[in-house]
Amino acid sequence: MFSEHRQRLVRQLPAGAAALLSANDIMPTNADGTMPYYPNVNVYYLTGLPEEDAMLALFPGHPDPALREILFIKRVDQLFVKWLGRRADKNTASEISGIRTVFYTDEYWAVMKRVLPLCSTIYLHTNEHARSENETQTREDRLLLACKQLYPLHRYERLYPILARQRNAKTPDEIALLRKACEITEKGFRRVLQTIRPGQTGMQVAAEMIHEYMQHNATWAYEPIVAFGADACILHLRANESVGKDGELVLIDAAARHQYYNADLTRSFPLNGRFTPRQRAYYNAVLRVHKQVAQSVKAGILIKDLWKISNNLLLEELVGLGLCTTADISKHGAQHYLNKHCYHNVSHFLGLDLHDTGYHDEPMPAGAVITNEPGIYNEEECIGVRIENDLLVTENGYEDLMKTIPKEAEEIEDLMNR
CATH class of the missing domain: 3.90.230.10 (Creatinase/methionine aminopeptidase superfamily)
Structure with missing residues (x-):
């Protein structure tokens, strides 16, 4: 299902375009508390992974087939597992998503140096829902700012309309x-x-x-x-x-x-x-x-x-x-x-x-x-x-x-x- 969703999306991207998607933030409550994590449903829709820190890069025109679909997951150690439980490892994430190339999220920008210089247009997602009233800067917002700082001369386009229409027609x-x-x-x-x-x-x-x-x-x-x-x-x-x-x-x-x-x-x-x-x-x-x-x-x-x-x-x-x-x-x-x-x-x-x-x-x-x-x-x-x-x-x-x-x-x- 998730591979099919990605295929439908990349068919709508123009030549030379890459699409980047990011997980949601873990939001605080008070003291050392956090709200229950809820995933970015677009990342879930395209990968099947509901975990924090998951990110996705799609560049169907990349000359290296291994870099046309890239999934990023959280790197966890044994202390993290003891407190918060297991997360999908690279093999599991690849099996769930159908994506062969999996890196850790802390490697994101190093990997992007091998991807974004080769594309001409970067598609990014922001929440354009008609009823959205969010006043908090999101991880998507920070990704947009970081991309424009590192790659200011690229063309930037909106991913929301493409995914909104695609998700509207259910498989x-x-x-x-x-x-x-x-x-x-x-x-x-x-x-x-x-x-x-x-x-x-x-x-x-x-x-x-x-x-x-x-x-x-x-x-x-x-x-x-x-x-x-x-x-x-x-x-x-x-x-x-x-x-x-x-x-x-x-x-x-x-x-x-x-x-x-x-x-x-x-x-x-x-x-x-x-x-x-x-x-x-x-x-x-x-x-x-x-x-x-x-x-x-x-x-x-x-x-x-x-x-x-x-x-x-x-x-x-x-x-x-x-x-x-x-x-x-x-x-x-x-x-x-x-x-x-x-x-x-x-x-x-x-x-x-x-x-x-x-x-x-x-x-x-x-x-x-x-x-x-x-x-x-x-x-x-x-x-x-x-x-x-x-x-x-x-x-x-x-x-x-x-x-x-x-x-x-x-x-x-x-x-x-x-």
């Missing part, structure tokens, strides 16, 4: 990993339907799902969101010590990560196992939008067009729920009521990143995976409903990767009351 192997993440996510959700009850905290609910994910050698794709009652109107409320009460709806946005590929699931349902008539009205309104949006999904559509379709459908449902009238919408504008009750887009790309790479104003390719997650929120009624599944975009439509996860109100009630 069959990637789709299989995403399917597995969705299957594990389903197991966690079904477990919660059997164990959840009034009086539990959000942390206790989240623990059930995380337990199930880890039973299948997966982890959570993001910190689980478990919100009761009016708190369900807060989009990214992390599971906490708040207690769910009898009669409330709970909104759970939680999913598994399998081999760095992420699922993304949301369900809203009554803690006591029975929807009230008003809760059911909200739920079925969102479910209708969820189903109708899916019918518009196919290769070639723009994801931002799905946002528009969803917004129009949601406005109709707001009128049906009595939250506004058509006259209100004419007077105050549609955006006023969307901002009040439907304040997020219906879809984002999904993959190695939870909000994966891809462009909102370009036609979606077959093989893209997106979320379908309309929501209606009304803090005054203590109701927040979001229903989210993951869809594989195909040439003529879509495949719902979560089609077996319960979403009909009656099915959820039945499972909770067995």
Whole structure:
């Protein structure tokens, strides 16, 4: 899989070009603590190595075939192993990645003296994601500065657009990993339907799902969101010590990560196992939008067009729920009521990143995976409903990767009351 990803990338590089990619930094917390390391997913996508210090150099036009693909790994000694464990050695790294030439990262610039003087263009990656708000200098930033200091007269180009579009169209192997993440996510959700009850905290609910994910050698794709009652109107409320009460709806946005590929699931349902008539009205309104949006999904559509379709459908449902009238919408504008009750887009790309790479104003390719997650929120009624599944975009439509996860109100009630 990783060799195929590299081959796809180098075919897009012009003659005389090299591409350089770097691992992420290990970020500090306080005192001598560090955050759990999370790899640069582009390095993982191209090599299969999630380890700190991994770097990759690709120069398909190098006269020496051994220097057309170069992997760099961390050099570790026995003291490091005793404290932090083993890392891939050169042979293992070569087997995983399919790259024959492997050096240690502390040899990087010495090796680059044999590579970069022979290329005319250097492609470097920086985070250009539309929602990125990072204010910290990254290892990618430092690599860019170092290259320009050492090789100021080379031409520099952006690697992000190439990899973003390539990663947007998933390969069959990637789709299989995403399917597995969705299957594990389903197991966690079904477990919660059997164990959840009034009086539990959000942390206790989240623990059930995380337990199930880890039973299948997966982890959570993001910190689980478990919100009761009016708190369900807060989009990214992390599971906490708040207690769910009898009669409330709970909104759970939680999913598994399998081999760095992420699922993304949301369900809203009554803690006591029975929807009230008003809760059911909200739920079925969102479910209708969820189903109708899916019918518009196919290769070639723009994801931002799905946002528009969803917004129009949601406005109709707001009128049906009595939250506004058509006259209100004419007077105050549609955006006023969307901002009040439907304040997020219906879809984002999904993959190695939870909000994966891809462009909102370009036609979606077959093989893209997106979320379908309309929501209606009304803090005054203590109701927040979001229903989210993951869809594989195909040439003529879509495949719902979560089609077996319960979403009909009656099915959820039945499972909770067995």
